[in-house]
Amino acid sequence: MPRSPSADVRAASATQRKAAGGRSGFGRLIPRLPILGDLRLGRRLGWVIPVFIVLVTAIVGYNARAIDQQRGSALVVYTAARQRAFVERYTTDVLLVVDGFQADPEESGEDVRGPVDVLLDGGSVRAPQGGGQRVEIAPASDWRVRRKLEQDRRLIDELIRTGDRLLKGGRADPDYDANVTQLRVLSAQLSSVSNDAVREITQQTEASLSRLVRIGIGLGVLGALLALAMGLLLRRAGAEQAAQFRSLVNNSSDLITVLSPDGTIAYQSPSVERVLGRRPADLVGTALGNLVHPDDRDQVIMSVTELAETPGATASFGCRLHHEDGSWRHVESICTNLADDPRVNGLVLNIRDVTEQAALRKSIGDLLHNLARRSQGLVDRQLELIDELERNEVDPDRLDELFRMDHLATRMRRNVENLIVLSGVDQRRRWSESVPLREVVEAAVGEIEDYSRVLVTGIYDLTLAGQAASDVAHLLAELVENATSFSSPSTRVDVSGGPAGTGYVLEIEDHGIGMSDAELAEANKRLAEPLAADVAMSRMMGFHVVGRLAARHGIRVQLRHCWFGGVTALVLLPAALLGSAGERPPMAPPMPAGVMVSPEPLLLASSWESGWQPRAHLPLGRHAAPAPHRGGDPDAAAEAGEPFE
């Protein structure tokens, strides 16, 4: 039978409630217990806590009441006992005065009235412990006690009246004997009534205390049972949590490894059997480095050693681990230093097998590389053809068009080279000898369309290691093109250099609209940590390429805001790449705009092993359109129609 929509909604709502811990009603008000972690108290423990709170409150309340009642009862008994003593003293005082002795029955008569008035109506009496302190007594509330105390008061009145008659008539009074007897009888009756009142109060107190004790014991037993139940439930919850955790760890595709401070494996999750074909017991006590590929070992040891110095820190690294069958598995590891946690006392590595992803990435890289290589060959042939045409052309208009074609082809070639860089295949053009740094910079400037806006100044007469020359030129070309693309065509882009520490820094400074702080941070991140080839890389591709090229040679590239607007790109060439070409001039003379690049093919070109050559004949006097924004990729901007044609 089909279910109604409302039934489905109810069922879905119930499922959601169940998923959220299955709590309803009062249970929802109860917060999670931190000791249970992710386990919600839910239906099983929800009722225990309010009952426990009520119980503890009841026990505390009853104890407070019992203590107060005990104190009050002791005071009442004490006061009643004092009243009996006062009656006896009054009787004695009256008889002494009648017999001619010194006494003060008037004062003792007042004393007799005091306690019973206080017991009946409430008030303060002298504290039993003395010291002049007074304590409050509440009025008697039980009707039996009140009736007895009222009788007590009537008898006291009668006693005082009888005493007065005796004091007034003395021995000469014909009713003297009857009055004395009456005084003694009343005194005895008062004693009896007082005793009775005290007994009644004591009995009631005993009954009340007995009740309180019974209730207290009951509450205590109940509390103990609840505590026991709660303990059992907590234990069960803990066991469930532990089982859940064990199941998660055992069935996880990730490895969980705990490294002790000396670098040996202290714990290895069972999933290692699935990932590396090794038994956890075989790995515990061995050094992690034994599993790591020799090429990755230094990097892993360095990462782990650095992390071990900072408790609480986290680091990530990739490496290859040795499988039992002899193969190498690519893994990515997130490592957290929990040396300060006494339950762990080591570094926790969460290791994920990414061999398949690595293989996939490599195949994509190979594909990219193959396509790029084919395109590169075609573009090179196209450039050769354009070169020939340029040499033979005498018509200035046609020559100008050929120059434009030449530049577009050059840009295409750099795009193709970008793809090769991003493919991850290291097929660099080698330069056998050191190359003057100035020529590398000029070659980079010659690569871009708006070369005439670039002013190169103050490049020291240094040489750059041959193996880095091609990549540095490419890197600089990307940065210079970015600078020209995202600044107004009417502004200049300055390229300058100077020593910095043990290296040499090149500055590419534009006067464009600049970048926001967020854009700058993002670009610097890409420069420092170039991503693997993926979809996200299509944004800011130029920065990825620069980042990769820089990483190959230990070059640091950073973008900064210019104080007058625009952006400065700093390229720090490490000393290892640099050499001296004779005397270092204090500062090379500035080159005038528009004539910075040699009109002839650069001599460097003859030494390239393959592929790219800096362009020889560069068109002059052309300007790019104004840039609407920056921070993106120049190629993307070009495809959008601006600032390139």
Place this chain on the structure above:
Amino acid sequence: MAWTRARRRWAWALVLVLAALAVAVPLTVARRQEPAPTGTPVNVLLEDFKVREDAAVVPAGTVSFRIRNQGPTTHQFIVVRTDRAPDKLPLQRDGLTVNEEAPGIDLLDQVDGLDIDDHRTLSLRLAPGTYVMYCNLEGHYLGGMHATLTVR
């Protein structure tokens, strides 16, 4: 209407409570019922400091004293056989309580600790004679708390 598990549990709890009440109430009521008096009933009322009875002369045989203390003080109820007048019973040395061991005093029975509003029944087989009923707490007898019963 479908019975949910919780509703069924509450129903069971209600049934158990009702069953407990059904057992407890009759037992409690039964404990409060006093045995039916046998013999000649004499209603005795105790109060500070008097003994009142609704019959001064009863036939010999079993006499059931149905005692009630109106208080407010706790009292005793003592029955002695004596030929003495009720206010002339011999006293102890303290001069405040009756000496029940004195010659001419035959203590038959007594009920102690009658608190305010207490009811008690005392059945005695009484032979013809004069009996005095009193309370012997200090000062009570001398305060006038006694009465006479004649059995014929």
